[in-house]
Amino acid sequence: MAKPKQHIPKHLRYTKTQFEAQFPTDDVCLEHIKDNRWPNGITFCEKCQKQRKHHRVTGRTAYACDRCGTHIYPLAGTIFEKTSTSLTTWFYAMYLMAQTRCGISAKQIQRETGVTYKTAWRMFKQIRTLFAEDIVLSGPQVEMDETYMGGPRRGRRGRPPAGDKQKTCVVGIVERRGRVVAFTTENATRATLHGLATERILPESTVFTDELHSYDGLDKLGYEHKRINHSEKVYVVGDTHTNTIGGFWSLTKNGIRGVYHAVGKRYLQSYLNEYSFRYNRRDSEIPMFTLMLSRVWETAEKRVSRAQEIPLA
Ligand SMILES: [Zn+2]
Numbered sequence: 001m002a003k004p005k006q007h008i009p010k011h012l013r014y015t016k017t018q019f020e021a022q023f024p025t026d027d028v029c030l031e032h033i034k035d036n037r038w039p040n041g042i043t044f045c046e047k048c049q050k051q052r053k054h055h056r057v058t059g060r061t062a063y064a065c066d067r068c069g070t071h072i073y074p075l076a077g078t079i080f081e082k083t084s085t086s087l088t089t090w091f092y093a094m095y096l097m098a099q100t101r102c103g104i105s106a107k108q109i110q111r112e113t114g115v116t117y118k119t120a121w122r123m124f125k126q127i128r129t130l131f132a133e134d135i136v137l138s139g140p141q142v143e144m145d146e147t148y149m150g151g152p153r154r155g156r157r158g159r160p161p162a163g164d165k166q167k168t169c170v171v172g173i174v175e176r177r178g179r180v181v182a183f184t185t186e187n188a189t190r191a192t193l194h195g196l197a198t199e200r201i202l203p204e205s206t207v208f209t210d211e212l213h214s215y216d217g218l219d220k221l222g223y224e225h226k227r228i229n230h231s232e233k234v235y236v237v238g239d240t241h242t243n244t245i246g247g248f249w250s251l252t253k254n255g256i257r258g259v260y261h262a263v264g265k266r267y268l269q270s271y272l273n274e275y276s277f278r279y280n281r282r283d284s285e286i287p288m289f290t291l292m293l294s295r296v297w298e299t300a301e302k303r304v305s306r307a308q309e310i311p312l313a
Helices: 016-022 026-037 087-099 106-113 117-131 190-200 243-260 265-280 288-309
Strands: 054-057 062-065 141-149 168-175 180-185 206-209 224-227
Touching: 016 087, 026 087, 026 288, 087 106, 087 117, 087 288, 106 117, 117 265, 117 288, 141 190, 141 243, 168 190, 168 243, 168 265, 180 190, 180 243, 180 265, 243 265, 265 288
Parallel strands: 141 206, 206 224
Antiparallel strands: 054 062, 141 168, 168 180
């Protein structure tokens, strides 16, 4: 079973000193985003319809065409677009989030940077929007499992009593030695679970589940279906088990319990996205902060193209 990493190997450590040396000012942060969105520099002016040199506009988050002065905003379409919080504070919030095994509370960023609790809380909420990914698992062996999160802690694992609205059903699917996806769902019915399976698992994969009846019929969807009988206290038979997804559940539940105490239903999906993002990069040679930061421009392109699809009124 996957255990939370206690230590980050030395060569992967990205210290606060390194962070502060790399991103000392808002200008450096802006330049970093610009350089990553336009790796060859901003070379084209839409107004001139020509290759043009651009220069930084002092005091604004803009670059301007040397000839006609038209502005380009590197933050447009990013989570920083409309912010009045400094970029260094945003970067530091992301740094803290990346460094802390269990995530970080808004209280800490409030203490360390002086932003209000409300602002800090909004920042983390915004940062978490970066972690949504559209992944289809390629197997060949995947484990699928459902669990319940949120609300008061209960002694027993399993489905909450009918009418318990505080707990949210969460369905997770994981490739063995691979990636995970996790979703909040309205229920754990056959329709829901089969729907998620066909959406997220490539046909012909072997799917390991427990004995819940909702999984019945996965074999008819083109999967090889193997199940373990947890109700009879059997957890492993040969390669049949759901311990990999079990490991992901404990990482996520411990993280949420340790830092956020209780996560409301509305926000649970974004926390699942954050934990999946971390899990899916657990073997990366790149520091987590760098991986998280690159989502700013990776998702910005999509945000901009979505915005452009909206016709003008
Ligand atoms: Zn121009």
